[in-house]
Amino acid sequence: MELFRKRNRSSQTIAEEFVQKVENEARSNLIRVYAPITLLVGMTIFFSIYDSHFFSLKNILNILQQMAVPLILATGLSFVLLIGRIDLSVEGVMGFVGSFMALLILNDRNANDFGFWGVLIPIAIGIFYGLITGILHVKLRIASFIITFATGTIIKGIAILLYDSRAARVQEQWMTDWSMMSFLGIPLITWIAVAFFLVCSIILNYTAFGRAVYAIGDNEAAARASGINVERVTVKAFVISSTAAALAGFVALIRLKFGQASLGDDQMFPCITALVIGGASLSGGRGGTLQTIVGILIYMELLNFLTIIGVDANYKKALQGIIIIVAVALTLSRGRKTIAK
Amino acid sequence: MWKRDGDFSLNELFKRNSFILSAVLIIGVFSVINPKFLSLYSLQNMSLEIAPLLPMACGIGFVLYSGSIDLSIGAVASVACVIAGTYVTETGHWIILYMVLFGVVAGLINGSLIAVLKLPSFIVTLCAQSVWRAMAIIISKGSSNTIPIKQRWIVNWATDKFLDFPVILWISLALVILCLVIERKTELGKSIFAIGANEKAARLAGVHTIKIKILTFVLCSTGAAIGGIMYAYKLKSSVPTIGDNLYMMAISSVALGGTLFSGGSGSVLRTLIGVISVMAISSGMNMAGVNPLWKDVVFGCVLIAAVAINSEKGGRSLIIK
Numbered sequence: 001m002e003l004f005r006k007r008n009r010s011s012q013t014i015a016e017e018f019v020q021k022v023e024n025e026a027r028s029n030l031i032r033v034y035a036p037i038t039l040l041v042g043m044t045i046f047f048s049i050y051d052s053h054f055f056s057l058k059n060i061l062n063i064l065q066q067m068a069v070p071l072i073l074a075t076g077l078s079f080v081l082l083i084g085r086i087d088l089s090v091e092g093v094m095g096f097v098g099s100f101m102a103l104l105i106l107n108d109r110n111a112n113d114f115g116f117w118g119v120l121i122p123i124a125i126g127i128f129y130g131l132i133t134g135i136l137h138v139k140l141r142i143a144s145f146i147i148t149f150a151t152g153t154i155i156k157g158i159a160i161l162l163y164d165s166r167a168a169r170v171q172e173q174w175m176t177d178w179s180m181m182s183f184l185g186i187p188l189i190t191w192i193a194v195a196f197f198l199v200c201s202i203i204l205n206y207t208a209f210g211r212a213v214y215a216i217g218d219n220e221a222a223a224r225a226s227g228i229n230v231e232r233v234t235v236k237a238f239v240i241s242s243t244a245a246a247l248a249g250f251v252a253l254i255r256l257k258f259g260q261a262s263l264g265d266d267q268m269f270p271c272i273t274a275l276v277i278g279g280a281s282l283s284g285g286r287g288g289t290l291q292t293i294v295g296i297l298i299y300m301e302l303l304n305f306l307t308i309i310g311v312d313a314n315y316k317k318a319l320q321g322i323i324i325i326v327a328v329a330l331t332l333s334r335g336r337k338t339i340a341k
Numbered sequence: 342m343w344k345r346d347g348d349f350s351l352n353e354l355f356k357r358n359s360f361i362l363s364a365v366l367i368i369g370v371f372s373v374i375n376p377k378f379l380s381l382y383s384l385q386n387m388s389l390e391i392a393p394l395l396p397m398a399c400g401i402g403f404v405l406y407s408g409s410i411d412l413s414i415g416a417v418a419s420v421a422c423v424i425a426g427t428y429v430t431e432t433g434h435w436i437i438l439y440m441v442l443f444g445v446v447a448g449l450i451n452g453s454l455i456a457v458l459k460l461p462s463f464i465v466t467l468c469a470q471s472v473w474r475a476m477a478i479i480i481s482k483g484s485s486n487t488i489p490i491k492q493r494w495i496v497n498w499a500t501d502k503f504l505d506f507p508v509i510l511w512i513s514l515a516l517v518i519l520c521l522v523i524e525r526k527t528e529l530g531k532s533i534f535a536i537g538a539n540e541k542a543a544r545l546a547g548v549h550t551i552k553i554k555i556l557t558f559v560l561c562s563t564g565a566a567i568g569g570i571m572y573a574y575k576l577k578s579s580v581p582t583i584g585d586n587l588y589m590m591a592i593s594s595v596a597l598g599g600t601l602f603s604g605g606s607g608s609v610l611r612t613l614i615g616v617i618s619v620m621a622i623s624s625g626m627n628m629a630g631v632n633p634l635w636k637d638v639v640f641g642c643v644l645i646a647a648v649a650i651n652s653e654k655g656g657r658s659l660i661i662k
Contacts, residue, residue, distance in 0.1 A: 086463070136645065136649075140645075140648075140649040142602075142645070142648050142649060143602060145410075145463050146410075146592075146602060146644070146648055147645065147648075149589075149644075150641040150642075150644040150645045150648075151641065151645070152641075153589060153637045153638075153640065153641040154637065154638050154641035154642060156637065157634060157635065157636070157637030157638035157641065158638055160634050160637075161632065161634050161635065161638070164634075165634065269467070269471055282461060282464055283461070312479075314475045314478050314479045315475065315479070317471055317472075317474070317475040318471065318472045318475035318476060318479075320468075320471055321467075321468035321469065321470075321471035321472035321475075322468070322472065324464070324468050325454060325460070325464075325465060325468045328460055328461075328464055328465075329454070329458050329460060
């Protein structure tokens with residue numbers, strides 16, 4: 001009887017513990033979702049009070065134009081981060097697509113003028129490259145950061161070889177027009193970014209693939225056991241990420257009209273920073289549409305504010321590194337059995 | 342079936358020693374292309390390139406044995422190179438001590454964040470890379486500065502020849518021997534491999550995992566800082582971008598040596614062969630007149646191939662991320 005009571009009591013405590021654990025997790029999830037939003041609102045109010053120029057229409061349009069490339073890249077990267085991988089090759093793909101595109105359309109380096117195909121072919125190659133990267137990662141079982149680091153270096157090297165260290169300047173008229181064009185006062189490139197973001201949101205939230213991405217990020221072994229083809233989903237995530245990189249290369253070329261491979265330099269790190277600030281977890285499973293957009297907005301506002309008050313670009317870069325470490329330290333869920341290297 | 346201990350397998354033997362084969366193959370191919378490849382003059386030039394890369398590669402080796410990674414070594418080397426190149430004329434050789442201390446501090450920061458806060462190593466070191474790279478540019482004000490010719494005598498000894506080869510190469514080789522002693526003869530070395538093989542088991546067996554992990558990052562950053570100082574002495578100038586491609590080369594060398602990125606195995610001697618292979622590819626391509634822009638493409642492919650050949654396909658069913 002004594003023994004039974006004891007066991008009964010202990011089972012009760014285990015159940016209570018479990019309930020408490022679930023409640024704690026729900027609470028921390030709530031904090032994780034609402035903390036970035038609160039931060040965003042707070043920052044906006046603070047910056048507007050600090051400097052009246054911040055909330056002016058001109059500056060908002062400026063922010064919207066600047067956020068086109070980061071938004072596209074971050075949307076693509078969020079899929080890879082959700083399954084607990086990382087893609088360091090996006091900068092290389094972006095540089096390749098931008099510089100190769102500049103060589104294929106009307107430019108000052110050669111006589112090429114493929115027009116529409118000149119835009120489509122580089123993007124297609126960029127997407128295909130993501131497929132190769134994903135397959136190499138899955139089939140050779142090489143950790144994602146090593147394989148993407150290597151493939152990123154390779155494609156950037158190829159890009160520089162293609163234009164032989166003298167980059168092409170775009171002379172296509174429609175591209176100049178596009179960079180000026182705006183709809184409802186918002187620049188066209190921002191609309192492209194928003195369209196891509198919306199399509200990816202639908203994929204992530206309303207398809208079986210999107211649910212599989214979350215399942216793998218949460219627990220890869222369980223996802224595999226429940227019949228999800230982990231390899232295929234992983235490759236698809238890398239394809240989406242490189243699609244984003246290719247599109248970002250196109251958009252960056254519209255903005256700059258100069259096809260250098262360094263087009264993509266220093267683009268990936270801000271995006272990962274933004275995603276992590278927004279509440280995405282680098283060990284996978286956490287993040288999503290809302291987190292991506294909130295993270296990007298926080299990041300762009302902060303960057304814009306630092307520029308307004310006149311902080312040196314190099315200090316901004318150093319600051320990024322510190323921000324991301326702090327954000328990762330705060331959001332990383334410890335105790336989960338992930339092998340993140 | 343063949344993998345049982347004591348069983349002899351030609352396949353295994355080949356796999357374990359393929360790094361020597363690849364080094365011989367690389368050197369063989371380049372000496373056929375260009376007979377002068379193995380001349381004393383060319384070897385002396387190559388040894389000048391090998392010397393700074395060796396401490397970096399040996400240092401990052403320790404981190405890789407323990408199953409982590411350090412992407413910040415290039416940036417740490419840049420900072421060391423910039424500070425050493427700028428201030429060596431004022432402080433003299435004390436700058437070497439200061440920069441080694443800087444390496445220790447940089448390693449302590451990385452190591453504590455990774456071991457104590459349990460953050461993934463590649464994220465922490467990626468951030469550290471961004472911070473140190475920015476620091477190098479801020480300190481140097483964005484441009485490389487040469488040491489004035491009048492004061493060159495302070496650093497000239499580094500590239501002077503001793504027994505036909507530059508002094509810094511001998512220093513590097515001494516460091517390799519030091520690393521070998523740490524790896525083979527000390528408790529630290531054994532603990533590092535134990536952590537790489539199975540961190541939990543190592544902890545249960547009484548290894549102070551946090552301390553050892555921090556020490557691996559300290560060794561790594563110190564090696565990187567020494568590499569940076571060597572570049573400053575070798576080039577006689579401070580170059581803020583020197584490290585940008587170095588970490589690629591250091592990681593490629595360790596991979597070419599056959600060290601597994603999953604941790605638990607490897608050796609400084611393998612890394613030595615790997616560094617020689619990487620530098621043979623690099624200077625061999627230069628001598629064959631290949632466009633230097635090909636280097637990134639080639640090293641990227643080499644890295645993938647080396648990691649793919651050496652990675653364990655079966656055996657441990659790790660979730661590779």
